[in-house]
Amino acid sequence: MKSKENNLYRSSEPTIISFSGGRTSAFMLWKVLDTYDGKLPENIKVCFANTGKEMPETLDFVRDCQEKWGVDITWLERYAKEAPEDHKNKYMYETKVVDYKTAARNGEPFMQLIKVRGIAPNPVARFCTVDLKIRAIRDFVDSIAWEMPYVGFIGIRADEQRRAAKMHGTKESGQERFLPLWLDGVTKEHIYDFWINSDFDLNLPNNNGVTDWGNCDLCFLKGHSKRMSIIRERPDLADWWIDAEASLSKDVGKAAYFRSDTPSYSDMKIIATCQDSLDFGDDESIPCFCGD
Numbered sequence: 001m002k003s004k005e006n007n008l009y010r011s012s013e014p015t016i017i018s019f020s021g022g023r024t025s026a027f028m029l030w031k032v033l034d035t036y037d038g039k040l041p042e043n044i045k046v047c048f049a050n051t052g053k054e055m056p057e058t059l060d061f062v063r064d065c066q067e068k069w070g071v072d073i074t075w076l077e078r079y080a081k082e083a084p085e086d087h088k089n090k091y092m093y094e095t096k097v098v099d100y101k102t103a104a105r106n107g108e109p110f111m112q113l114i115k116v117r118g119i120a121p122n123p124v125a126r127f128c129t130v131d132l133k134i135r136a137i138r139d140f141v142d143s144i145a146w147e148m149p150y151v152g153f154i155g156i157r158a159d160e161q162r163r164a165a166k167m168h169g170t171k172e173s174g175q176e177r178f179l180p181l182w183l184d185g186v187t188k189e190h191i192y193d194f195w196i197n198s199d200f201d202l203n204l205p206n207n208n209g210v211t212d213w214g215n216c217d218l219c220f221l222k223g224h225s226k227r228m229s230i231i232r233e234r235p236d237l238a239d240w241w242i243d244a245e246a247s248l249s250k251d252v253g254k255a256a257y258f259r260s261d262t263p264s265y266s267d268m269k270i271i272a273t274c275q276d277s278l279d280f281g282d283d284e285s286i287p288c289f290c291g292d
Contacts (some may be wrong), residue, residue, distance in 0.1 A: 014043050137175070
């Protein structure tokens with residue numbers, strides 16, 4: 001990791017603030033803005049990579065941060081397509097710059113990726129994170145002709161030790177990951193206090209600074225109990241995931257499902273909407289690199 005200036009929220013190198021659209025990464029963005037008196041220098045840019053499966057409230061929140069703080073946030077979407085037979089790679093990708101009005105809201109980038117790949121991502125092969133987020137940002141960096149590597153500010157807190165241990169100082173797709181919140185000792189309690197006293201907030205449940213509804217609405221990395229609770233409250237959200245699994249050939253076996261260790265999304269919807277009293281256990285979510 002290249003050296004930073006003494007303040008954890010400053011950087012003299014080409015730097016991307018990876019904004020997931022959640023409270024933690026927004027707090028990190030605010031800390032950086034505050035350090036620079038509200039205006040980012042040219043070497044620091046903010047990116048939000050949209051999979052199309054974020055909650056509408058997440059997109060509203062990204063827009064609100066952009067407008068209320070006067071900060072430029074680049075919205076990105078990355079679409080996959082099959083490459084010609086004579087192409088060196090099996091797949092090709094196009095990263096588009098979108099905005100609040102034109103951003104996908106029905107999972108279009110994600111569904112396209114699944115159809116082209118012919119399998120669903122899973123806890124072992126999380127290619128959705130890599131293809132739709134990490135490499136979308138790398139494509140943007142390439143488009144502005146920054147030299148590699150660049151610094152990536154990632155919003156991981158001090159109470160997320162497992163995620164932090166896997167990420168801090170690592171490199172991927174030209175990015176050197178830097179975790180200022182983790183180094184600064186910021187916990188979810190700090191996040192809660194900040195947003196409860198803010199004049200705007202992410203309009204999703206604030207459970208001591210975190211929410212189960214962030215990132216992709218029913219992400220397969222969320223614990224079974226969390227996904228079941230969300231489906232019970234919003235059964236319609238399961239339909240996209242059901243359609244995604246149904247679109248894949250059963251010839252690929254378990255690869256046609258996001259998880260093989262829990263029921264399919266179709267079965268989860270049936271269970272969640274048919275039982276009056278639900279006890280889904282206390283399983284833990286799998287750490288995700290998508291953000292908050």
